[in-house]
Amino acid sequence: MMQKIAELERRGAASELGYRNVAHVLRHAVRWDLKTARQWVARAESLTRQLTPTGSFLEPELPVTAAVVAEGALSGEHISAVAEVMKDLPPEAEQPVVEFAQAHEPSAVRSFGKELAYRLYQQDAEPSEAVPPTPVNRLRMEWKGDQLEVSAKLDKIAGAKFEAMIDPLAKPRPTTPEEGQDPRSRAEREGDAFADLIDLMLRADRLPEHGGEPVTLTLTMTYRELAEQTGFATLDTRERMPATLVRRLACNAGVIPVVLGGRSEQVDIGRKTRTFPASIRRLLVARDQGCTFPGCDRPPRHCDAHHIRFWSEGGETSVENAALLCRHHHTLIHQSEWEVRLLNGTPTFTPPAWLDPTRTPRTNTTTHPDRSQVA
Incomplete structure (x- = not known):
């Protein structure tokens, strides 16, 4: 199983299918919760050989553990425990850690690892006392490839304001039958929240x-x-x-x-512009009441207006060619084989064939409980 997962990772299967990583693929494909999927991926990365771009193989990160696992002598929980403690230990410590793991439960392995790390490093010099940082607001931005790296230091007041804006946006998405638990780490959630905050600020100039x-x-x-x-x-x-x-x-x-409850003329600005004006967005908010992807409950303020038929492919900017999608699902729709269309005024989603061979259409019943799963 771990070899197959490692092979999916090596071949870039996640990006090919439109997903962020292999753990997300496993969550949809085999219905694992995200924690379990991430554990399997981490174990696979630690215990399997890696193929370099030149075609040569690199030994596993934990070669001693890999050999013992191949003999069926360690459980998955033991693998995770060994990998966890080895982050703070030199490579030569793997042998005694694995030997201990073969005779004890995972929790004892973690305790053993902490004790071993203390013994190895107790003679190290004490770190010097840190100098209190100067309370000055600083921001640094640097492009690295196609990503912008941002680092900042804020004084107490500005930091408290920023934290107050980020916290509500960074809450985990609720567990849903479609996607299970929110797979994102805290750092990922706060990163997405920062991006959402930027979108909110861009919309503010339309007030x-x-x-x-x-x-x-x-x-x-x-x-x-x-x-x-x-x-x-x-x-x-x-x-x-x-x-x-x-x-x-x-x-x-x-x-x-x-x-x-009355007749009203739909707002449609055709191909005039790609951006949805406030008038169309208001109607989408009233119709969709939030992200329309099955199982998602993100409110309208966290959502973008998505062209069902892409604007780049001739789609018009209109209510009849739009659906609200949160940033996460907006990205998924553009990068994966999920399809969306409007049926009787309801955004309806068709999963990829690899996920659901019958490709049964689904709708979001979270915001509209009266809707059936199939429109």
Whole structure:
């Protein structure tokens, strides 16, 4: 199994299928949760030989462990424990660690590894006391290939503000039948949150289009409730607000009414521009109420408007050719064989054949529980 996983990694199967890494592929293909998939990938990388671009093979990262595993003498948990403790130990320590692992449970291996590391390094010189950093805001940006590396130092006040903006965006995506648990590490979640924050700031410059108010909200109500001033309005944050409070809210923010239950002309700007204007986005927020990918519950403010038929392929910028997708699923749709189309006003997704040979269409029932799985 580990040899096959290592081969998938070596051949670049993940990027070929449109996924971030092999762990994501395993999660969809064999229905493993992400933690299990990541463990298998990590074990495979540690115990199998690597093929270099020149065609030569490199020995496994843990050659002693690989030999013992080949004999069936260690469990998967033991492999993970050995790999964990060897991060802090020199290569020559692998032999005694593996011998210990053959006679003890994984938790004892971790304790043994910590004790061994202490004995090996206890004679090292104590690190010098660090000089307190100067409270100056600094930012460094450097392009490396097609990636921009960013490092920053912020003073206490600016740092607290930045953390307050990142935290809500970096929460793990909820566990769903389609994708299981959020596979991202904390660093990955915070990196994606930073990218989302950039998108939010780019959208902020469109606020003057709505009249210059500091905040613009979309309130969705039925026509009857709007006329009778009863019931509840749904904000684009999915919070419900009594109609009696709408007037009070309007004193401090711009309110865009989206009336459901009546006939209205669809907004369509054709091929004039690739960017979705605020008018179309408002209708998408009212229709989709968040990311439309099956199982995702990201709210509208975390979503982009996606051209169902790509703009580069002649797709128009219109409500009938658009669906809201969070940044993660927007990337997946563009890079993988997942397909999306609009059926009776509902964004409907067809999985790749390798994932579902029947290619049964699926819809997001998280934001619309009344919808069936197949539109």
